[in-house]
Amino acid sequence: MRGDSLGRDRWIDYSRASKALLKLEHLLETPPKERMPCMVLHGDSNIGKTLIVAKFQREHPDHFDDVKGVEHRDVVVMQMPATPDQHRFYTALLFVLGAPHSASASLSVLERLARELLRRMAPRMLVVDEVHHLLAGNYREQRASLNLLKFLANDLKFSIVLVGTADAPLALATDPQIISRFTPFEVPRWRESDDLRRLLGAFEPVLPLRKPSDLMQRSIAQFVLSASDGLTGEISRLLNEAAALAITDGTEHITLEHLKHVANADG
Missing domain, CATH: 3.40.50.300 (P-loop containing nucleotide triphosphate hydrolases)
Known part of the structure; x- marks a missing residue:
């Protein structure tokens, strides 16, 4: 659910x-x-x-x-x-x-x-x-x-x-x-910045995960930026699919590996 x-x-x-x-x-x-x-x-x-x-x-x-x-x-x-x-x-x-x-x-x-x-x-x-x-x-x-x-x-x-x-x-x-x-x-594409990290931080409370993901950490922010081409809609999709994967495998938080799995599946 x-x-x-x-x-x-x-x-x-x-x-x-x-x-x-x-x-x-x-x-x-x-x-x-x-x-x-x-x-x-x-x-x-x-x-x-x-x-x-x-x-x-x-x-x-x-x-x-x-x-x-x-x-x-x-x-x-x-x-x-x-x-x-x-x-x-x-x-x-x-x-x-x-x-x-x-x-x-x-x-x-x-x-x-x-x-x-x-x-x-x-x-x-x-x-x-x-x-x-x-x-x-x-x-x-x-x-x-x-x-x-x-x-x-x-x-x-x-x-x-x-x-x-x-x-x-x-x-x-x-x-x-x-x-x-x-x-x-x-409304420009995202680039590496504090605003991008704040955006990722704002996503975290609305994702239905039981553990914190620390999406603002540098490695995740850089990967999300690269995989999404700086598009807000793609950032949202990547995080949603990574969250779904984290629910399925029971980890209950998004890791860099989840994001890479989602991005590789797209490729």
Whole structure:
């Protein structure tokens, strides 16, 4: 049973993630104005961006106004369609808003419905994940999608946060106005540092092991860094699989040998 908990997503606090959450909170608290501040949260795949967004969304749950009979959603999170197309964008947005609609409806109908719903729900932030998908489109499609994002930010007076891989800033480079409005915030790969050791130390209490593993020791930190390529998601996977191995063999704590066994099994 203890091993079942290892596959679940768990929030592990670390300094860069905390700074990202503070930045998001600042954007959320910005009062409506003509030029709303926005952000692009970027970093390599599996570095932890989606978990940061999920944590922020949990901290700002939807709430229902019993008097007005309206659901309010402070933070709306959606994914950029794999093909950057305005029709697909509004279809994806309406889906996360829970709005029934016809996929064959015209772009103008989808846009009007989405804007009406957003005004009713009164979100203060729209988060668009996988924004690097913009690069899959041609120049015209990229510009149209970026203009759509600017329009929504201006029309509804909320902040927009774009989330994507290291290529995400490149997706915005075709529009100088977008670049000037969206402040970049990078979640970099880990390197050998006190912050990395603190991250490993933060993992230890949440692993269902009966004995301490001393994950902050230098040899373990160096091996985990090398085997994970500095990716938060890979660090989590390595530790979870090593913990499962330690439960199975009865040692009840993670050793360097457990980690090497897991890493060699991947190879």
